[in-house]
Amino acid sequence: MSHSAAGAPGDARHGLRIFLIWLPLAIVADLLIWFVWYPHLPPGRMSDQAQGQQFDIAVMAVLAAPVLLFVWVYFAYALIIWRRRPGDDEDGPPIHGNTRVQATWITATAVIVLGLFIFGTVQLIVPAGAGAGEGPSPAWAPNTNKILQVQVIGQQWAFTYRFPQFGGMETTQLFLPMGEQVQFNVTSLDVIHSFWPYQLGVKADANPGVNNVAFAKPQQLGSFAVRCNELCGLWHGAMFNYGRVVTPAAFQVWARGLQAREARIGLLRDLPPYALTYDPTVIPQLGKDIVKVAGITGANGYYYPSQLQSGDPGDPVSP
Ligand SMILES: [Cu+2]
Numbered sequence: 040m041s042h043s044a045a046g047a048p049g050d051a052r053h054g055l056r057i058f059l060i061w062l063p064l065a066i067v068a069d070l071l072i073w074f075v076w077y078p079h080l081p082p083g084r085m086s087d088q089a090q091g092q093q094f095d096i097a098v099m100a101v102l103a104a105p106v107l108l109f110v111w112v113y114f115a116y117a118l119i120i121w122r123r124r125p126g127d128d129e130d131g132p133p134i135h136g137n138t139r140v141q142a143t144w145i146t147a148t149a150v151i152v153l154g155l156f157i158f159g160t161v162q163l164i165v166p167a168g169a170g171a172g173e174g175p176s177p178a179w180a181p182n183t184n185k186i187l188q189v190q191v192i193g194q195q196w197a198f199t200y201r202f203p204q205f206g207g208m209e210t211t212q213l214f215l216p217m218g219e220q221v222q223f224n225v226t227s228l229d230v231i232h233s234f235w236p237y238q239l240g241v242k243a244d245a246n247p248g249v250n251n252v253a254f255a256k257p258q259q260l261g262s263f264a265v266r267c268n269e270l271c272g273l274w275h276g277a278m279f280n281y282g283r284v285v286t287p288a289a290f291q292v293w294a295r296g297l298q299a300r301e302a303r304i305g306l307l308r309d310l311p312p313y314a315l316t317y318d319p320t321v322i323p324q325l326g327k328d329i330v331k332v333a334g335i336t337g338a339n340g341y342y343y344p345s346q347l348q349s350g351d352p353g354d355p356v357s358p
Contacts, residue, residue, distance in 0.1 A: 088170030089240030172243030193232030193245030213282035216290035233268035250315035
């Protein structure tokens with residue numbers, strides 16, 4: 040008995056059969072991915088960057104599913120149709136190359152890879168870095184000059200935020216106005232941290248002595264998680280907080296209120312002048328002064344007292 044009973048593997052009708060099994064499966068999978076899965080893909084749509092990443096993931100899933108299904112269909116077909124029959128000790132046919140299969144293979148893979156290269160490059164440049172840290176002088180910036188500056192300062196083990204457009208006030212709570220372009224200037228006072236407001240689709244390393252810029256525009260109200268994404272010491276795992284996207288009016292009330300309060304208690308005066316990086320060697324002394332001014336005792340000995348010690352999660356810096 041020979042394999043000819045099931046048809047030689049080189050027979051063109053196998054290719055057609057595999058194609059006809061694969062095609063409907065690929066179409067169904069892509070329709071499910073696009074219409075059912077896409078709206079639920081991470082990281083959601085809380086900012087323009089998050090929405091862009093969700094779109095990118097959906098596009099890549101739509102491209103990947105047919106490839107994966109082709110491998111599975113071919114594998115299953117080969118297992119069933121070209122299975123060795125009992126008593127068949129014949130060797131496989133000595134096939135040397137198949138121009139059509141090889142040309143199809145090279146063309147299809149080249150189109151997919153080069154297409155993804157172009158897609159990825161465009162999706163990095165057009166949304167101004169796609170939420171990633173672009174270093175101190177960003178190559179791609181949003182096309183507007185109305186940009187809210189937010190400095191993110193990583194320190195063991197919390198992020199604080201400074202707002203140079205609000206007198207340089209500093210807080211451990213991150214509020215952002217909906218619909219306004221935000222520039223995050225990310226730096227650190229000690230070791231390497233990574234600023235990761237997940238639902239905003241932003242992730243940027245916080246390096247001491249470096250200003251790392253990332254952009255995002257919030258487009259949904261609500262809270263988002265901020266995590267440190269770089270192992271930075273013992274309490275790295277506890278280095279998270281929740282930020283909030285609020286209306287522009289509510290943001291103004293919040294920011295101006297904090298600025299006024301920090302001016303009143305002398306905190307603004309005692310903070311170091313706003314700069315894109317800070318000298319960590321002066322921080323321990325600075326921390327003590329700020330704790331003294333803010334009237335908070337039992338601080339953790341670092342730049343800022345922790346939130347738990349202040350008992351006021353809305354404004355831990357002030358008494
Ligand atoms: Cu950290």
